[in-house]
Amino acid sequence: MPTTTNFDIPYPASTEAPNGPAQLQALADKLDLLLSVPAPTSAASSATNAITSSSYAALPSSPLSCAITNPSADFALLVDVIISGWLISSSATELTVSVAGSGGMTFAAGSTGNGHALSQGENLIFTGTLAVMCQSRLPVIIPAGAAAVTFAIQAKRNAATTCNVNFPAIRAVPLRFMQ
Numbered sequence: 001m002p003t004t005t006n007f008d009i010p011y012p013a014s015t016e017a018p019n020g021p022a023q024l025q026a027l028a029d030k031l032d033l034l035l036s037v038p039a040p041t042s043a044a045s046s047a048t049n050a051i052t053s054s055s056y057a058a059l060p061s062s063p064l065s066c067a068i069t070n071p072s073a074d075f076a077l078l079v080d081v082i083i084s085g086w087l088i089s090s091s092a093t094e095l096t097v098s099v100a101g102s103g104g105m106t107f108a109a110g111s112t113g114n115g116h117a118l119s120q121g122e123n124l125i126f127t128g129t130l131a132v133m134c135q136s137r138l139p140v141i142i143p144a145g146a147a148a149v150t151f152a153i154q155a156k157r158n159a160a161t162t163c164n165v166n167f168p169a170i171r172a173v174p175l176r177f178m179q
Contacts, residue, residue, distance in 0.1 A: 002027060006179050007034055007075070037077065037174040039089040041066040044169035049155070051095060051163040056109035056154040059168055065152035067103065068172045071143040075177035076140045081151050084135035085168035087126035097124035099138055099170070100154050104146030109154035131166075141178070 001023065007012045010026040012018075045062035053126070070077040087095050098109035110123060124134040142149050151168050157163040 005071040011035075021131040033072070034075070034177050036071075037176060038071060039069055040173040041068060042169065042171040044167070046167055049165045049168065051067055051147070051155045051157050051165060053156050054158060056096075056098060056100065056156045058073040059153055059155060059165055062168065063152065064168050064170050065150050066170055066172050068142065068174060069148040070144065071093060072148050073145045075144050075179065077144075078175045079140045079142060079149075080147075080173045080175055081138045081140050082135065082171045082173070083116075083124065083138075083153055083169070084133070085153075086122065086131050086133050086164075087124060088131040088162075088166060089126060089129055089157075090162040091159075092127055093128055093157055093161045093163065095126045095157050095165070097136075097153060097155045097165055097168075097170050100152050102151045102152070104164045105140075105142060107167070109152075110160040117172045122145065142174075147153070 002013050003010050010032050014022045043064045043066045045064060047062035049059040049061045068079055081099055083099055089095050100109040101107045122136055122138055124136050126132055151172055153168055155165050
């Protein structure tokens, strides 16, 4: 039975003897695999996290992470990673929040490429005073056959002033399989 180019979905060849039930079952089995993405995972906290590091580090009061495993050995998994929180600063210093990855994919917070911000525009960055609620979404492609990937929120500040990340949250939402 031939298959499609991208997802190897089977279809009957014109030269094959008709066998509707077997051909439909092969199609149904393949579609069942492609439509069975893992459940979303998330973590959140109501803690106040005083950011004191000038380089990316885990949140001090409530380190947050969530993990996703790509169950497919054949296809990559597209995941929407969402981070949010109330960013607070006592003066106009830069407070930056980003995502780091470990396990099946390793990447540093604030870096660029697959699994992390394409630019600083995809990190949470606050340079004002008082407080603002921020959210960012990062598309991540977990390779086929990769071990579980843990996404963790990290933050840094660029000056010695009072900076907090309050009510942080992270969510990983698998969207679909892809080539």
